[in-house]
Amino acid sequence: MTATTTARRGRIRPSARPPETAVRRRGRAWTVLAWIAAAVFFAPVAWMVLTSLHAEVDAATNPPSLFAPLTLDQYRLLFGRNITPFLVNSLMASVLSTLLVLGLAIPAAYALSIRPVERWRDVMFFFLSTKMLPVIAALLPIYLIVQRLNMLDNVWTLVVLYTAFNLPIALWMMRSFLREVPREILEAAQVDGAGLVTTLRSVVAPVALPGIVATGLICFIFSWNEFLFAVNLTATRAATSPVFLVGFITNEGLFLARLCAAATLVSLPVLIAGWATQDKLVRGLSLGAVE
């Protein structure tokens, strides 16, 4: 049955079959290549996670021992070494600064898109230009000012700084989301006599909410990962997780498995946040320019 149909099809369009299989074979080759690329790029991450589940002696072998027994000892050890305060500091600095950023950026984005102020373009570029300046140039004065204010080694210092670092990104991103609020509906709401609060709650918020979440996650990622200011402005009380990682490897002896466990643990929140916001990640990274 199938033989006859293929035979018949073959007779009707004799030249159709060979190129199709060639195309399909080439397509499969591309798919395999994509999988290989993914494996290569993911390998260091996979190696990090695998090593974190090994004992120290199995982690530092040559050739590498892939199939050594798995254990959660390294993670237990981390919490024994008091990683918790560092995680809490990181969490405070990034969550509080993200909330602050959103609180400042959403109204500002509103004033730059839905009811734009005059010369809104210049304002947008002013915000962007602050992001282009290398942060290293601000480290010394900020250090001196913070020292003068007696705010060294204080989480709130990081909160304020991360808010400033992320505000331009959040503003550009939020503006691109707010522009998607349909004007017709806004106008209709206005004609119907809806007040500002009602308009915001029932027209703007539903459209902008996914954008607000994505913006918040991007700001969270950048704050969570920040190292330069965290290491120079904190000491014992306010140090965040990247600072923990650095201080962690000064001791001699085998530390690879423990290091990998710590690296996995501190990367986990961002990996989750990033994977959750995958579709909007590119939009945030390109400041709302690319969808």
Added chain:
Amino acid sequence: MTAVATRPRRSAPPLRTHAPDRRERWRRRLPLLPALVFLIIVTQLPFLTTVGISFTDWNILRPGQRGFAGLGNYVTVFTDGRLRAATVNTGVLTASTVLVALLIGLGLAMLLDRSFRGRGLVRTLLIAPFLVMPMASALLWKHALYNPSYGLLNGTMNAAGQVLGFQAPTVEWISTMPMTAVVASLVWQWTPFMMLILLAGLQSQSTEVIEAASVDGAGGLATFRYITLPHLRQFLELAVLLGSIYVVQTFDAVFTITQGGPGTATTNLPYEIYLTMFRKYEYGEAAAAGVVVVIGTIIVATFALRVVSSLLRDERVT
């Protein structure tokens, strides 16, 4: 043009029931003010302080000797060999990272711009390097991959050697090729970023044009050269621009993998300024170097902003 600004061109007129008078103008400005004031205080004030410090002779190891230095620090910045080396290193580091990441990112984006089984998972795996904390990634590369005796790179070569029967060399990755070692870890980290932007570009391409080209007998290479590449141009520019802004500021990888060494082989400007500040305590000099870097960035950024400004040109919102 429509490439980056993928939204409909026809931008609706702004909401305006009557001509904005003084009160209305201030009512519009009000929601903007907190963000604007906050940003000016936190970013512009420190910069003015930097400019001030850059004219002083200030080293906290020599207390009581703080004085006006005039342009002395700037003379040091422009004549000091370390800073010149750091400038060159910054250029090499940024250019090679951005270019290599861009090329690999383009390849990956093209691989992902087709539907195949497991595409979502492949994309998820490819994004992972960008999401690992930069400090964690720097430590991972230094200790778990580059370590000569138990790192994964030498370990894999050794394992391959044992299977295939050859003596694998023990490569000291970081000391023999420090710049490549730093760049490789950064390329790994930034390729997903490039890939995401370029993939968005590829997917905004209209399929009809591609089909028309193939009907007209254009081969894959010709289609890429004459249709895809011009379409991608804006995305490539954007990827290079944003990538450069971020990679120029690289600190974690240099600080961790090489500490700028051996010698000054991998010291970039952020790391050199950091050393001047917190190792040599030459505040005046560090401030002057900072000012010079800012001015250099402004020059580069002016060109960059022109690229971005095309994004806003489409909108005729007043």
